[in-house]
Amino acid sequence: MSTFTNNPLNKPLIEDVKEEEDHLEKPEETNVIRIGIIADTEVALGLLLVGIGYHHQKFRNYLMVENDTSLAEIEEFFHKLYKRPNIGIILLDYPTAKRLSPVLEKCKKLLPVVVILPTKASIVAYMEEKERLRRQRQREAYN
Numbered sequence: 001m002s003t004f005t006n007n008p009l010n011k012p013l014i015e016d017v018k019e020e021e022d023h024l025e026k027p028e029e030t031n032v033i034r035i036g037i038i039a040d041t042e043v044a045l046g047l048l049l050v051g052i053g054y055h056h057q058k059f060r061n062y063l064m065v066e067n068d069t070s071l072a073e074i075e076e077f078f079h080k081l082y083k084r085p086n087i088g089i090i091l092l093d094y095p096t097a098k099r100l101s102p103v104l105e106k107c108k109k110l111l112p113v114v115v116i117l118p119t120k121a122s123i124v125a126y127m128e129e130k131e132r133l134r135r136q137r138q139r140e141a142y143n
Contacts, residue, residue, distance in 0.1 A: 094116055
């Protein structure tokens, strides 16, 4: 611990206190609901810049999906998020949600809520699918 030579009370410096606090293991707050992110780099970075990112011990609440990211890795991370009690929302970009569609169909819990975000590259396909589903619901309502 370093102190100033002209520090009459010989109190620790602010930097020293912060270093000591960093070494203490704090348990994760279970009463704070967090948001999980599984998306491409562009979407994930935007959400991280907004402040949604979270890192505690060896857990982080986001996965940046690249073209070479394996489906098994995405599914494993999704299941980690889905099973955590303090995750309230999972944000997925549209291409990742399409890859995870068999897994998403099995998710029946009330929380976490899974929200699918369209990306710049997938907005046309996303809107076409939404329109197709809307027309299908209308036909079913009249039959």
